[in-house]
Amino acid sequence: MxxxxxxxxxxxxxxxxxxALVGLGNLILGIGARSIFLWEVITxxxxxxxxxxxxxLQLYLVGVRSLAIVAVSGFFVGGITVLQFHxxxxxxxxxxxxxxxxxxxxLRQVGPVLVAIMITGRVGAFISAELGTMRASExxxxxxxxxxxxxxxxxxxxxxxxxxxxxxxxxxxxLISLAGGALVSFFLLKVSISYYLVxxxxxTTIQAFLNGMVKSLLFGxxxxxxxxxxxxxxxxxxxxVGKAVNRTLTYASISVFLVNYIITAIVSLxxxxxxxxxxxxxxx
Amino acid sequence: xxxxKRVGKKFGKxxxxxxxxxxxxxxxxxxxxxxxxxxxxxLIRMLVGLLKPDEGEVWLEGERVELLNEEQLRAVRRKCGxxxxxxxxxxxxxxxxxxxxGMRRLSAISEGELEAxxxxxxxxxxxxxxxxxxxxxxxxxxxxxxxxxxxxxxxxPKYLLYDEPTTGLDPFTARQINLLILELKDKxxxxxxxxxxxxxxxxQIADRVGLLEAGDFVLIASPEEFEKxxxxxxxxxxxxx
Numbered sequence: 001m002x003x004x005x006x007x008x009x010x011x012x013x014x015x016x017x018x019x020a021l022v023g024l025g026n027l028i029l030g031i032g033a034r035s036i037f038l039w040e041v042i043t044x045x046x047x048x049x050x051x052x053x054x055x056x057l058q059l060y061l062v063g064v065r066s067l068a069i070v071a072v073s074g075f076f077v078g079g080i081t082v083l084q085f086h087x088x089x090x091x092x093x094x095x096x097x098x099x100x101x102x103x104x105x106x107l108r109q110v111g112p113v114l115v116a117i118m119i120t121g122r123v124g125a126f127i128s129a130e131l132g133t134m135r136a137s138e139x140x141x142x143x144x145x146x147x148x149x150x151x152x153x154x155x156x157x158x159x160x161x162x163x164x165x166x167x168x169x170x171x172x173x174x175l176i177s178l179a180g181g182a183l184v185s186f187f188l189l190k191v192s193i194s195y196y197l198v199x200x201x202x203x204t205t206i207q208a209f210l211n212g213m214v215k216s217l218l219f220g221x222x223x224x225x226x227x228x229x230x231x232x233x234x235x236x237x238x239x240x241v242g243k244a245v246n247r248t249l250t251y252a253s254i255s256v257f258l259v260n261y262i263i264t265a266i267v268s269l270x271x272x273x274x275x276x277x278x279x280x281x282x283x284x
Numbered sequence: 285x286x287x288x289k290r291v292g293k294k295f296g297k298x299x300x301x302x303x304x305x306x307x308x309x310x311x312x313x314x315x316x317x318x319x320x321x322x323x324x325x326x327l328i329r330m331l332v333g334l335l336k337p338d339e340g341e342v343w344l345e346g347e348r349v350e351l352l353n354e355e356q357l358r359a360v361r362r363k364c365g366x367x368x369x370x371x372x373x374x375x376x377x378x379x380x381x382x383x384x385x386g387m388r389r390l391s392a393i394s395e396g397e398l399e400a401x402x403x404x405x406x407x408x409x410x411x412x413x414x415x416x417x418x419x420x421x422x423x424x425x426x427x428x429x430x431x432x433x434x435x436x437x438x439x440x441p442k443y444l445l446y447d448e449p450t451t452g453l454d455p456f457t458a459r460q461i462n463l464l465i466l467e468l469k470d471k472x473x474x475x476x477x478x479x480x481x482x483x484x485x486x487x488q489i490a491d492r493v494g495l496l497e498a499g500d501f502v503l504i505a506s507p508e509e510f511e512k513x514x515x516x517x518x519x520x521x522x523x524x525x
């Protein structure tokens with residue numbers, strides 16, 4: 001009896017281990033496939049003919065059409081961040097630092113992640129559905145049959161537009177969120193704008209800005225790769241397109257948070273190590 | 285010239301085409317007849333490298349298509365115009381942009397020349413050039429098929445591959461499309477492969493016809509010989525049509 005229970009137990013363990021290994025294998029294969037796709041897209045940059053008209057159209061669709069939603073959400077996120085930090089700082093009587101602390105947080109974390117998630121939902125899903133429908137209705141095959149490369153013609157303009165526009169929208173979103181924060185702190189919390197701005201400039205470094213910009217660039221590449229890949233290789237059916245959109249939203253959101261965490265951890269670790277080295281060597 | 289040598293193609297474990305050989309002469313209209321799902325479309329897709337055979341060789345103008353890489357295949361595809369079963373027009377583009385899609389990218393053509401060429405192509409497929417600003421969704425199914433034909437011939441291919449060109453069309457429009465296929469053969473001197481199960485189309489346009497069943501041709505003959513054939517499967521197919 002005991003042996004039997006042990007057998008069942010071990011079988012269960014092996015099944016779980018086997019399942020985990022298969023899952024890990026699929027994850028590595030999935031990342032590999034998307035990396036190869038990204039490389040294929042990158043190698044097409046600069047090759048003729050470049051789809052200038054399509055590129056400009058995509059810049060408009062991704063950038064201009066997303067401007068309002070990024071501006072509105074940026075404004076409110078700036079306001080909410082100020083409200084939250086104000087409460088915490090007021091416990092220590094340090095409200096004057098409100099501008100500096102909130103801006104640093106917005107530049108490094110909230111701004112780039114917010115814009116990336118907004119674009120994933122608004123543009124990533126759209127691109128994925130569009131390319132998926134083109135696959136299902138054989139428009140991609142039609143492009144190939146005309147002797148053209150569908151990656152150059154259809155994917156590259158969308159990819160570049162998403163990367164460039166996420167970068168620019170992050171800057172716009174950040175500026176508006178800073179304005180939102182300043183206005184909320186002035187009108188609701190009665191913190192003077194001059195205090196807000198003085199501490200903003202004192203506590204916010206250029207590194208914080210660069211940190212946010214590097215993140216937005218990486219998020220752009222991630223979202224563009226995932227949305228184009230899922231759409232381009234979706235199963236040629238209505239269900240396939242639906243699943244492609246679903247995967248785009250899930251994978252892109254998870255990737256953004258994961259990469260954000262990794263970069264933050266690396267920056268934080270190198271900063272601490274650097275400070276320690278400088279302290280120990282007496283260079284300060 | 286087009287040649288299939290002992291070609292086989294399987295999906296999973298199921299062989300759809302097996303040990304099939306065929307030669308198509310320049311300038312002829314070869315009509316591939318067969319039931320749904322016997323691999324008619326597979327045959328023309330292998331010719332332009334959209335599918336690779338699992339066995340045998342596919343030749344087009346002295347080149348083994350299945351051995352070519354994607355870059356080399358693009359050159360082969362430019363020699364072949366493909367008309368899909370569904371019109372496959374780019375739905376975010378106008379008729380003008382659809383027809384000019386390949387020309388704009390593959391030939392150094394000015395906007396004025398492109399305009400004139402699209403107009404000529406629309407006239408060639410018997411459509412009013414005024415529709416060039418229309419979106420595909422504003423056209424009937426038959427008109428969309430004609431536009432897709434105009435797009436396929438825009439790059440002046442030597443071979444035209446039609447996948448079920450009359451499926452989903454009423455008899456009158458189907459007859460017009462058949463006449464158009466004949467007209468294009470005469471005017472453009474193209475070699476055509478037409479894949480269909482439409483016996484009436486076969487009678488109207490085929491120079492030679494092949495009946496595909498269980499992975500290979502049961503019979504390859506002229507339409508007249510085909511109609512007179514005493515083979516049991518051919519008789520049954522003709523009676524069912």
